[in-house]
Amino acid sequence: MNTVLKALKFRHACKKFDPAKKIPAEQLENIIESARLSPTSFGIEAWKFLVIESDAVKQKLRPACWNQPQITDSSHVIVILARPGLADPAGEYIKRILGRRGLPLDATRAYIEKYKKHMESEVFPRMSAYAWCSKQCYIGLANIMTAAAAEQIDSCPIEGFEKDMVEKVLEIDTEQYEVAVIVALGFRAGEQKTRYRHPIEDVVEYM
Numbered sequence: 300m301n302t303v304l305k306a307l308k309f310r311h312a313c314k315k316f317d318p319a320k321k322i323p324a325e326q327l328e329n330i331i332e333s334a335r336l337s338p339t340s341f342g343i344e345a346w347k348f349l350v351i352e353s354d355a356v357k358q359k360l361r362p363a364c365w366n367q368p369q370i371t372d373s374s375h376v377i378v379i380l381a382r383p384g385l386a387d388p389a390g391e392y393i394k395r396i397l398g399r400r401g402l403p404l405d406a407t408r409a410y411i412e413k414y415k416k417h418m419e420s421e422v423f424p425r426m427s428a429y430a431w432c433s434k435q436c437y438i439g440l441a442n443i444m445t446a447a448a449a450e451q452i453d454s455c456p457i458e459g460f461e462k463d464m465v466e467k468v469l470e471i472d473t474e475q476y477e478v479a480v481i482v483a484l485g486f487r488a489g490e491q492k493t494r495y496r497h498p499i500e501d502v503v504e505y506m
């Protein structure tokens with residue numbers, strides 16, 4: 300079977316982790332690298348991956364995450380932070396990030412203008428910079444989970460948290476970073492529940 304499909308069949312939202320099992324360093328590095336290599340719109344990379352391995356920090360974090368046991372029983376928790384301030388079309392960061400491709404000056408200027416127009420006409424009328432950056436963060440989340448599954452490591456994506464509380468507990472500088480989504484990683488304890496999906500004809504249409 301295709302290795303990605305194999306990983307996706309292995310993956311499920313793990314509710315029960317074995318607290319005694321820790322992810323070996325090399326496998327953790329592979330997972331983090333998969334996050335870093337994830338694509339972002341315009342290559343903006345307005346994110347940060349906060350990897351929590353400390354049991355004390357996980358204990359503090361759990362109440363802010365609906366007291367879900369995955370936070371403390373998993374081996375590692377990755378908090379994916381969005382950096383909405385970096386998406387500002389007039390900001391220095393955008394100039395730097397769109398300029399790093401080494402295009403001629405005119406082409407870089409045109410690219411920055413294209414970004415500005417896109418953000419102003421398509422993105423900002425529909426969502427905040429935080430929401431837009433968070434969408435990119437979810438691509439990182441997906442790749443983290445698939446990369447983990449490819450290493451036979453379980454995961455649970457976590458949106459069940461109180462954002463303000465998580466940011467407070469982790470002492471996040473909210474001028475720069477905001478929590479987008481969280482993922483717990485580790486090893487399953489026992490059998491997992493059945494997964495449900497709509498039949499393919501209900502969710503796929505060819506035209």
Ligand SMILES: Cc1cc2nc3c(=O)[nH]c(=O)nc-3n(C[C@H](O)[C@H](O)[C@H](O)COP(=O)(O)O)c2cc1C
Nearest residue numbers: 310311312313314367455456457458459460494495
């Ligand atoms: C963005 C996102 C947030 C989620 N948040 C939680 C969560 O806080 N706690 C939890 O137990 N499961 C959470 N889930 C897991 C979903 O409930 C689960 O993926 C879905 O029921 C499908 O099951 P499966 O992933 O095992 O196939 C989340 C899933 C996603 C994609």
